[in-house]
Amino acid sequence: MNWARVRDGFMPWAGLALGTTGFFLAHQIGSDATFQDCRAGSPWIVIVGTIVGLAVIGAGAWGSWGVYSASGEAPARRTIAAIGLMACALFAVGATLPFVAALIIPGCWA
Numbered sequence: 157m158n159w160a161r162v163r164d165g166f167m168p169w170a171g172l173a174l175g176t177t178g179f180f181l182a183h184q185i186g187s188d189a190t191f192q193d194c195r196a197g198s199p200w201i202v203i204v205g206t207i208v209g210l211a212v213i214g215a216g217a218w219g220s221w222g223v224y225s226a227s228g229e230a231p232a233r234r235t236i237a238a239i240g241l242m243a244c245a246l247f248a249v250g251a252t253l254p255f256v257a258a259l260i261i262p263g264c265w266a
Contacts, residue, residue: 172236178209178251182205183254189205211247
């Protein structure tokens with residue numbers, strides 16, 4: 157398998173794929189730790205989940221940015237990369253919401 161070809165095909169989609177994954181991680185860890193399991197809930201778990209999620213979202217944005225900023229790319233690849241970049245911005249906002257909720261709302265609605 158030619159990994160350079162696979163990587164080249166994935167990079168325009170990196171923002172959508174990794175952004176969704178990072179948002180999922182941050183949101184699930186944040187919401188589960190804040191509301192679902194009172195015994196394991198801690199702001200530190202939410203902080204770590206948010207940082208990991210934002211790092212994955214940033215990696216996806218970085219991959220899409222490489223395609224979007226390249227001058228020799230096809231218009232279709234640049235469009236997909238631009239959509240991935242915009243989606244990463246929305247995912248980053250959404251990933252921080254459980255973090256804010258964990259800081260504002262008391263654990264398990266105490």
